[in-house]
Each structure stands twice: as C-alpha cells, then as structure tokens.
Amino acid sequence: MDAVRPGPLRGGAAQSSAVRGGVARVSARSGAARVGVADAGGGAWRWIVAGAFLGVLCGAAATGARLAARDAPELGELVARRATVTVELTVRDDPRPAAGVTGREQTWVVAAHLAVAGELRTDVRVLVLATGDGWRGLLPGQRVRAEARLGPSRGGDLRAAVLSVNGPPELLGQAPWIQRAAGGLRAGLQRACAPLDAAVGGLLPGLVVGDTSRLDPAVDQAFVDTGMTHLTAVSGSNVAIVTGAVLLLARWGRAGPRLTALLCAVSVVGFVILARPSPSVVRAAVMGGVALLALASGRSRAALPALCTAVVVLLVADPELATDAGFALSVLATSGLLLLAPSMRDALRRRRVPPGMAEALAVPTAAQLACAPVVAGISGTVSLVAVPANLVAVPAIAPATVTGVAAALLSPVWPDGAEFAAWLGSWPARWLVTVARVGSGLPAGVLPWPDGAPGALLLAGITVLLLIGFRRRAVRRLALVITLAAMLGALPVRVLAGGWPPDGWLVVACDVGQGDATVLNAGGGAAVVVDAGPRPADVDRCLRGLGVDEVPLLLVSHFHLDHIGGLDGVLAGRRIGAVITTSWPEPATGREAVARTAAAHGVAVRAAPDAGGWTVGEVRLDVLGSAPMHGTRSDPNNNSLLLAATVRGVRVLLTGDAETERQQALLDARADLSAPILKVSHHGSGFQEPSFLDAVSPRIALVSVGRDNDYGHPSASVLARLAGRGARVLRTDVSGDVAVVLDRGKLSVVLPTRPFE
Numbered sequence: 177m178d179a180v181r182p183g184p185l186r187g188g189a190a191q192s193s194a195v196r197g198g199v200a201r202v203s204a205r206s207g208a209a210r211v212g213v214a215d216a217g218g219g220a221w222r223w224i225v226a227g228a229f230l231g232v233l234c235g236a237a238a239t240g241a242r243l244a245a246r247d248a249p250e251l252g253e254l255v256a257r258r259a260t261v262t263v264e265l266t267v268r269d270d271p272r273p274a275a276g277v278t279g280r281e282q283t284w285v286v287a288a289h290l291a292v293a294g295e296l297r298t299d300v301r302v303l304v305l306a307t308g309d310g311w312r313g314l315l316p317g318q319r320v321r322a323e324a325r326l327g328p329s330r331g332g333d334l335r336a337a338v339l340s341v342n343g344p345p346e347l348l349g350q351a352p353w354i355q356r357a358a359g360g361l362r363a364g365l366q367r368a369c370a371p372l373d374a375a376v377g378g379l380l381p382g383l384v385v386g387d388t389s390r391l392d393p394a395v396d397q398a399f400v401d402t403g404m405t406h407l408t409a410v411s412g413s414n415v416a417i418v419t420g421a422v423l424l425l426a427r428w429g430r431a432g433p434r435l436t437a438l439l440c441a442v443s444v445v446g447f448v449i450l451a452r453p454s455p456s457v458v459r460a461a462v463m464g465g466v467a468l469l470a471l472a473s474g475r476s477r478a479a480l481p482a483l484c485t486a487v488v489v490l491l492v493a494d495p496e497l498a499t500d501a502g503f504a505l506s507v508l509a510t511s512g513l514l515l516l517a518p519s520m521r522d523a524l525r526r527r528r529v530p531p532g533m534a535e536a537l538a539v540p541t542a543a544q545l546a547c548a549p550v551v552a553g554i555s556g557t558v559s560l561v562a563v564p565a566n567l568v569a570v571p572a573i574a575p576a577t578v579t580g581v582a583a584a585l586l587s588p589v590w591p592d593g594a595e596f597a598a599w600l601g602s603w604p605a606r607w608l609v610t611v612a613r614v615g616s617g618l619p620a621g622v623l624p625w626p627d628g629a630p631g632a633l634l635l636a637g638i639t640v641l642l643l644i645g646f647r648r649r650a651v652r653r654l655a656l657v658i659t660l661a662a663m664l665g666a667l668p669v670r671v672l673a674g675g676w677p678p679d680g681w682l683v684v685a686c687d688v689g690q691g692d693a694t695v696l697n698a699g700g701g702a703a704v705v706v707d708a709g710p711r712p713a714d715v716d717r718c719l720r721g722l723g724v725d726e727v728p729l730l731l732v733s734h735f736h737l738d739h740i741g742g743l744d745g746v747l748a749g750r751r752i753g754a755v756i757t758t759s760w761p762e763p764a765t766g767r768e769a770v771a772r773t774a775a776a777h778g779v780a781v782r783a784a785p786d787a788g789g790w791t792v793g794e795v796r797l798d799v800l801g802s803a804p805m806h807g808t809r810s811d812p813n814n815n816s817l818l819l820a821a822t823v824r825g826v827r828v829l830l831t832g833d834a835e836t837e838r839q840q841a842l843l844d845a846r847a848d849l850s851a852p853i854l855k856v857s858h859h860g861s862g863f864q865e866p867s868f869l870d871a872v873s874p875r876i877a878l879v880s881v882g883r884d885n886d887y888g889h890p891s892a893s894v895l896a897r898l899a900g901r902g903a904r905v906l907r908t909d910v911s912g913d914v915a916v917v918l919d920r921g922k923l924s925v926v927l928p929t930r931p932f933e
Contacts, residue, residue, distance in 0.1 A: 310344025364587020403562025512546030553632030690882030712745030733832030735766025860890025
C-alpha cells in the first residue's frame with residue numbers, strides 16, 4: 177500500500193481511490209493467502225491419513241506375524257492336550273514371586289521365549305509358573321532347559337502358552353554380560369539399603385530401579401491410594417532425572433554440545449544397564465529421552481513428533497504393548513508434559529505465580545490429568561489427593577533417585593560408601609513415605625468410579641470438557657462451587673457422623689475378594705485377626721481403615737491360599753504377638769508357607785490346642801474341638817480351626833471352611849453352637865448342614881465371598897435358609913467391609929461409605 181502523507185484535503189477522491197485500491201490489493205493477496213492455507217491444510221490432512229494408514233498396515237503385519245507363530249498347529253496340538261515336554265527357554269524379564277501363591281517352594285512367574293518344545297522348534301512368547309529356588313537368580317537373556325506341562329494362555333494376549341514347571345531349571349550357559357552387570361548392581365543396592373528402616377529400605381530400590389521385592393505392602397497400598405505408584409516403577413522420569421543431572425553437570429563444566437550429547441547418551445545406556453534392558457525399561461528410556469529432549473531444547477513441537485515416532489516404532493516392534501497399561505500411562509504422562517504443562521505453566525505465570533512454582537504446579541497436574549482416565553479404568557477409583565501429593569513429593573524424587581543410583585554404582589567397589597549414599601537417600605525417601613501415608617489417610621481422598629473402558633472414556637470426556645471450559649471465568653467459578661459443595665457435604669458424613677470405623681464395632685468381615693479375613697476388636701488399636709485372605713493389600717487396607725496397629729493373635733483356620741495368601745499384609749508394619757494355626761498339617765505347602773512368612777517377620781507359630789482358648793483384651797476365644805476327620809470331601813476344610821469368640825459379651829461363631837461332615841460332628845457332640853453372629857462357613861457354599869445353621873440361629877450372618885467367583889458362592893439355598901430364620905445376611909461381594917456394632921445393648925450393621933474407603 178502507498179504511504180499516505182498528511183496534507184491538504186485536496187485530491188481526497190484520488191487518495192480515497194488509492195486507499196481503496198490498496199485495500200483491494202491487500203484483500204486480493206489475503207484471499208490468495210487463504211487459498212494457500214486451505215491447500216496446505218488439505219495436503220496436511222492427506223499426509224495424516226496416509227501416515228495413519230501406513231501405521232495400521234505395519235501394525236497389522238507385525239501382529240499377524242506374531243499370531244501366526246502363536247497359533248501354529250503343531251504347538252496348538254501340544255497345548256490342547258496339555259503335553260509335558262522338555263522345553264528350552266530364553267528368559268525375557270526378571271522372575272518375580274507369584275502374588276498370593278503358596279507352595280513347598282516359592283512359585284515364580286517368568287516371562288520367556290519358547291525356543292524348543294519336544295521336537296518342535298519355534299520362537300513364541302510364553303509365561304512360566306515355576307517352583308524351585310533355581311528360578312530366583314535367573315537373569316534376562318539366560319537360556320534354560322526344563323520339563324514343563326503346557327497349558328492354554330488367557331485370551332487377548334500374544335503368549336502361546338502357560339508352562340507349569342516343578343523343579344529347578346537346567347542352565348544352558350550364562351546370561352549376557354550386560355545383564356550380569358545389572359544384576360550385580362541391583363544386588364549391591366539391596367545390600368546397601370538393608371540397614372535402613374523397612375519402609376524406606378524397601379522403597380529406595382523401587383524408586384531407583386523398580387525393584388519392589390522388599391517393599392512394605394502397607395507402603396505400596398499408600399502409594400496406590402495417593403496416585404504415587406508410578407514412583408515405584410521404572411518410568412521415563414527416572415531416565416530424565418538421571419540424565420538431567422548429567423546434563424546440568426555438563427553445562428556447569430562448560431562442555432560443548434557434542435560432548436554433552438555423548439555424556440547424556442552414556443547416562444541413558446548406563447541407566448538401562450542398571451535397571452535391566454527389559455522391554456519396560458527400554459520403553460522408559462525412550463519416553464524419558466523424549467521428555468529430556470523437550471526439556472533441553474525447549475522445543476515441545478519437535479518433541480511431539482519424536483514421541484509419536486517412538487510410540488509407532490515400539491508398537492510395531494512389540495504389538496502386545498497396545499494392551500499394556502504401563503505403556504499407555506508412560507505415553508500419556510509424557511504427552512501431558514508436552515501438551516498440557518506448558519500452557520498451564522504460562523497461565524499461572526500470567527497470574528503472577530513465580531516461575532519455579534508455576535513449573536512445579538503444572539508438571540504433576542498435567543501428568544495426573546493425562547493419566548487419570550486410564551488409572552480410573554483400571555482401579556475403579558479417582559484419587560483427589562494425587563495432584564497435591566505428587567506436588568509435595570516432587571522435591572524429594574530427584575535427590576532420592578540420584579543418591580540411590582550412586583549407592584548402586586558404589587556397591588561393587590566401596591560398600592561403605594554405598595551404604596552412606598543409601599543413608600543419604602533414605603531422608604528424601606522417608607518424606608515420600610510420609611506423604612503417601614498422610615495422603616492415603618485423608619477423608620474423601622479416593623472416590624469410586626466406573627471401571628473398564630466406559631469409566632476411562634467418561635473421565636476422559638469430563639477432563640476434556642473441563643480443560644476447554646476452564647478458559648471461561650464462569651466455568652471456573654462453577655467448578656469451584658461444586659467442589660466446595662462436595663467437600664462440605666462430605667464433612668458431616670466423615671467427621672460429624674464418625675465415618676469409618678464406626679464407634680463400638682465388635683467384628684468386621686473384611687472385603688478381601690474370594691477369601692476370609694475377620695477382625696475382632698480387642699480395644700486400644702489392637703485386634704484379633706482370623707485368616708488373612710488371598711492378597712496382602714486387601715487385608716492391610718481393611719486393618720488400616722480400622723486403625724489396627726497391633727495384632728496380639730493372628731489365627732489361621734486352615735492352610736488354603738484364600739486364607740493365608742495375605743499374611744504379609746497383616747504382619748508387615750504391625751506389632752504381632754503370635755500366629756496360631758490349625759493342628760491339621762495339610763496342605764503341607766500352605767503350612768510351610770505360613771511358617772516361612774512368619775519367620776521372615778520374626779513371629780512365632782504355634783498349633784492350636786484341642787480345647788481351651790485365649791483372652792486378649794476384650795476378646796475371649798474358645799476352640800471348638802473335635803476328632804480329626806479323614807476321607808471327607810475336603811479334609812483341610814473339615815479340619816479348620818473352629819472358634820467361638822466373645823467380644824464385649826457378644827458371641828461370634830467363626831467356622832473357617834468347615835463343611836457338612838464337620839458341622840454334623842459338632843451337632844453329634846452336642847456342642848454349644850448358638851451365637852447371634854455367624855461367619856458363614858466356606859464363603860456360603862452349598863456344603864452346609866441345614867440343622868447346623870438352625871442350631872446357630874444367628875441374627876447376623878456374615879458371608880465373606882468374592883465377586884464373580886468361579887465356584888458359585890454363595891449358595892442361594894443357604895442364604896434363603898438363613899434369611900428365612902430371621903438372620904440379616906451381609907455379603908462382602910455386595911457390601912464391601914461389614915462391621916457389626918454394639919450400641920446401647922443392641923446389635924446393628926454398619927457399612928463403610930464407599931467414597932471414603
């Protein structure tokens with residue numbers, strides 16, 4: 177456009193014409209520009225569609241190749257007839273103890289490649305369930321031979337079979353040197369942490385290299401409740417912290433770009449060696465490298481294509497990652513840091529928040545928002561304390577990680593120095609434990625949410641709408657009002673009404689899934705616990721909710737997994753008097769597992785007498801003895817330890833898994849069976865003697881049973897008979913934890929308010 181100079185108004189028409197011409201010329205150019213942009217946009221969309229098509233094609237090809245190998249007819253025939261053959265395996269990841277599985281020897285879960293099965297040569301993934309100490313020390317990449325029974329894998333994965341192995345493996349050479357080096361460093365880190373407090377000493381190896389073998393179950397559950405469980409798994413943040421420390425040192429030493437890049441690359445490779453180059457660690461290295469790229473260059477636009485490329489390459493290389501929740505969380509967390517954190521940080525800085533605080537607030541918030549839908553879909557809960565807990569935990573993560581890595585590196589050459597480094601790391605780790613414990617104990621910290629894909633999609637939709645709507649002041653005010661209203665509405669339930677546990681509770685049937693765990697209130701934070709359920713986390717959650725920190729007696733009715741698998745959850749972190757078990761020694765594998773677990777916690781184990789009992793605080797326990805039973809439908813069940821407990825004058829009958837034969841024997845012996853509270857035997861199974869239920873004539877019947885179990889428990893006819901005799905029947909699969917309360921001489925039942933579990 178021509179310049180317009182100030183001057184007289186003469187020639188105004190000409191000037192106006194010139195201006196109009198200039199505008200016209202600009203409009204014409206703008207129109208051309210708009211056409212160009214439109215053309216560019218159309219071209220971009222064509223490239224996006226082409227790229228998506230190519231990705232689907234590559235993914236389908238990779239998945240098809242895996243499926244063809246998995247479904248090979250020769251291997252399928254061996255699996256179908258559950259053949260026992262000699263197999264050769266290559267270990268893919270560290271063997272880990274099977275959660276809740278007991279046996280004469282520890283059961284190990286081993287991910288492996290199957291190379292030879294009998295006369296068949298193949299290369300497919302399998303899962304090995306093995307017993308024997310020889311499996312414990314195996315390293316990824318190690319080749320072994322064993323006799324195995326082949327069984328079908330569960331649907332929905334690319335594993336060809338599940339192998340059951342009894343006995344140690346035959347080693348076929350050593351593991352690669354890189355894995356041996358990693359094993360030595362990890363073992364050294366465990367030795368350096370051994371003198372530390374159990375909670376901290378178990379956390380530090382998990383924080384540094386994802387080794388949670390010594391992690392206290394109570395601490396683990398607290399980390400889950402507060403959304404901090406990502407700290408105990410190897411993730412991109414571990415790589416970013418270690419490599420970021422190297423980057424800062426390099427810049428402080430004025431190293432050039434090439435030397436800095438080389439040092440960072442060496443640190444990534446070194447961390448992969450330390451944490452084991454398993455698929456999960458390689459994924460973490462890739463994601464951490466992408467995040468570090470964005471951090472170092474300040475070019476999130478360049479980092480995002482790098483992230484997308486890394487995801488595509490990893491999915492094509494390993495299609496099974498598409499169903500891996502850990503992979504999804506890793507990608508989402510990194511995406512949140514790249515896409516959400518910068519805008520959140522800038523928005524906070526525009527509101528005069530200091531730069532450092534803005535960064536600290538934006539990073540955990542972005543990561544939690546991105547990951548929350550997947551976490552909700554998996555757990556069926558939404559944590560309201562996750563963002564603040566992660567925020568206050570941030571300052572401790574880097575020091576704990578760096579000192580832990582130093583302890584591992586020093587352990588082969590200077591053990592005392594390694595212990596000192598671990599001691600330094602214990603202080604920030606102790607802060608993390610404190611944050612997790614305090615956060616998990618807050619009221620309304622965890623809310624229930626629909627699980628599965630519907631729950632994840634619902635939360636994702638709400639999150640997107642909030643992110644869009646928060647740009648408007650009215651939406652922000654509305655969200656604040658709703659949040660405050662929810663909090664104020666929750667306070668009377670949790671604080672004024674007493675919440676959970678209820679005042680005056682006598683007995684609680686814990687919701688431990690398909691298993692038994694019953695808690696009797698002995699007063700003063702102490703309780704008698706009968707059975708421990710199948711998993712440590714479930715019974716520990718129940719005891720923490722009840723405020724139980726001392727268990728003078730832990731009684732084991734019999735040695736089946738659904739009653740003993742959670743022993744660690746009772747024993748860890750609490751004062752324990754003694755473990756009392758049934759005198760029936762079978763199954764021997766379960767009995768030895770109880771002895772092994774109790775010994776690990778320094779607790780004595782004794783068999784219950786045939787008669788007599790114990791008095792613990794406000795609880796009196798009497799054994800309902802009878803002659804040992806042989807040749808019944810289930811001798812371990814029918815020789816369960818049966819107890820009549822009296823809590824504050826109220827009688828509770830605890831029947832273990834006793835079935836019709838034992839129940840009839842008690843009737844024949846004219847035992848006093850009447851009790852207002854009955855823990856229904858064997859999860860309410862149909863193996864109940866009707867006259868036994870009539871003799872007890874309970875007012876409250878507690879059925880400890882798991883949702884959607886495969887046994888058909890509880891029996892509808894048993895429930896109908898109890899209800900028909902006037903009993904109020906409560907099931908843990910329907911109601912969760914169930915508490916029986918004595919208030920002014922009257923018995924009542926209280927259920928926890930679900931949002932505040």
